[in-house]
Amino acid sequence: MLGRGFAAAAALACALFATSPALSQQTLQAVRARGQLVCGIGTGVAGFGLPDSRGVWQGMDVDLCRGLAVAIFNDASKVRFAPLSSSTRFTALGAGEVDVLFRTSTQTMLRDVSLGLRHVTTYFFDGHGFIVRTGTVQKVSEMRGATICLVQGTTNEQVTADYFRSINTPFSPVLFERTDQATAALQAGRCDSFGTDASQLAGVRSTMANPADWTILPERFSKEPYGAYIRRDDQQWFDVVRWYTTALIEAEEQGLTQQNVEEQRRTSPSPNTRRLLGVTPELGEALKLDRAWAYNVVRAVGNYGEIYDRSFGPETSIGLPRGPNRLWTDGGLIYALPMR
Template structure:
């Protein structure tokens, strides 16, 4: 009898859209405190070109830094209302767990164990990457199997440390790890000859090499050894904030799919296309669903552009990083970038 009553109550709650096991974690703690504070606290890397690196004026530049600004534009209508918190790989999850930051946007690979064991939530991929190695050009190595016995610079607490150890073990090869928290320290060590290679994601290798005194002296091997989807990370204390972050990334992709960009967003608000009208707030449906201003995505796109603009400006072919879109092309161009329907 008791079981039947519980099932009946659960069925009624489900029908009403209220889950009986949903507790205070859904209550908007981060969302509400951020709104009251008026500033977004965003965790970023301590310094990687193209992602998050202060310029000569101390202004944070790069894809991750701009995503932080985009979220500030979404929440407050003002992309400047963000406080950047530089974090090493070892510090990043603790800073998020403790509430020091509201969101982590720091070249963080989304993995199952991180999503299920840390009290955190991996949100959505905003960049697809893979583990690789950079070596000296004069080492004449074209295949990682020629790296037997090398000293490899790695950052502790990263998926790259594990991927490197797994790959060398699986191929019965030896290596000596040189572990340093800051990727810039690894770059310095490689140039000084204290390690023979750096193992990390290919985008980071390209970013590091772009800052070298003699970048042509180093080669990024073409082989990739893992799936490394980067994305924002939030705490599990706020489903509302999770939704805002997830749909912010989707809005950037949707904007590129629809041909909406930072230059034409104002004009496109008058479009008769219902998808564009919803995205840009002429129809308030999406803003209401997220408890945001109807113009949330319009403010986002005006601040940092659509996904293609963001990629090309920060790490694309015409930047010092020089990366092609590859897997990060839109799905219509053979890539993996695909926005869920925004309706």
């Protein structure tokens, strides 16, 4: 039963994609003609995307959307955020309601080959975990017969079912449309645990009234590589989103920050830096963007590490260590393909 929601969403997304082939073509031109990027994000998870006290969206996925708007328009305000639930995100993208998803979306084989969509490049590595009330259990295998909150339309449904089946242990899933609904049910005692990706659990715990009352168990049960999703068969848009994301990582690898990028553009003798920042025009010309597109992006939103720290770093309420999201030179998995 847990697989039916995904199968239905996949079938609907494919049907919409098949009936609207023009939607997958010329996205960059359509965005420019509209004068605005429409970016699919989550309905609200601290660290990835959540309105602040002024109602302004903040978080990594939100900053990735703003940065893409800068790459295209040199204006971070030229983006409209479209909050989408896990069960509707791919359908909305396939139907052309959004131009791109930056929405904690894991790349899987079946998503990659059956939805008429395309995972662009990974920008965040995560794994499935469980949160419980502090002091109740030490290991997930101890949760025999537990009631577990899950968000419908996520990989977490299947991961949870697969794990408990593998240890021949019963559990009772309770499905919700949104993370905030699952969180409220957990705090109200309707569920013994909430299962989702560990970074999202950290974000959820940071918004609870008493975070110390809740423990994220240390075990991880899946690989969850997040990446932007776009519609298939638009190679130009794929190139723009892919190399935009890569440029943020490349900027961190080169030590380019919001504070120093202007000076580095003026003075750096490095051919790699001069190419990236548009002193020489070839990268912008190849993507049909302004030659200074990557410079504009770093100046507006920072490099990958700055975005991460602003969203999850030690000065935030989440305080999530980078772990696998460190640069490869620091033992992590984040790696920029050569931009030359």
